[in-house]
Amino acid sequence: MPDLNPTAASLLGFLHEGDFSGYDLVRVAEQLIGDFWSLSQSQVYRELAALTERGYVEGGEVGARSKRRYRITDAGRDAFAQWLSVPPSPEQIRFPLLLTIAFGAHVDRDRLSRFIDDHRREHEKRLREYRETVTVTPQQRATLAFGLRYEQAVLDWMDDLPALLTDD
Structure with missing residues (x-):
């Protein structure tokens, strides 16, 4: 069973929809889950590095403005599917x-x-x-x-x- 935290798993979920740079992932996360799950830019880049190291995502060539687009690998799809198969832990209110x-x-x-x-x-x-x-x-x-x-x-x-x- 992959040891994915919810933040890493959410990035894999977004990458199912296509390739994104870290910057793009932050914006997508803010729009789609930002009201109930916060992701900072530093978290996104830290998780992308860890996901790359584990073979769950691959980084493309560095483009304009030092942007690197990431794509999910088959191993990343499998890890995400396994993460989704485990019941989520109870929520904790942070208000x-x-x-x-x-x-x-x-x-x-x-x-x-x-x-x-x-x-x-x-x-x-x-x-x-x-x-x-x-x-x-x-x-x-x-x-x-x-x-x-x-x-x-x-x-x-x-x-x-x-x-x-x-x-x-």
Whole structure:
């Protein structure tokens, strides 16, 4: 069983669709999975080097602006298929605002309110963008449905925050 982390596996998944440079992979990841799985540029290049070393991807010739396009190998396709056959681990919520609220007794109320308002605007923006998103595959529709429901749930929770944050 290949020891792929989810970030490496996602890169192999994107490379199933065609050859990409590291820069292109960062942009594709931001667009397709960036709202629920973050990838930094340094992670992408580090994973591409590891995937190349393991024979899961091959780098092409260096082109303009030092870009190198990568393609998935048969071994990479096999490793990706094996990774997909293993049940995913449970998610862990990493929500910075929630962490700040957990320690909110140590934050000025006005400042905390500004933080919440800033996040509300971001979640409203994401919800609008999701509503405008066009999907093609059933899997994209399923992922989008989660995003829509998640953003609406966060906004509903934010509606309840004033009552939840009062001292009763």
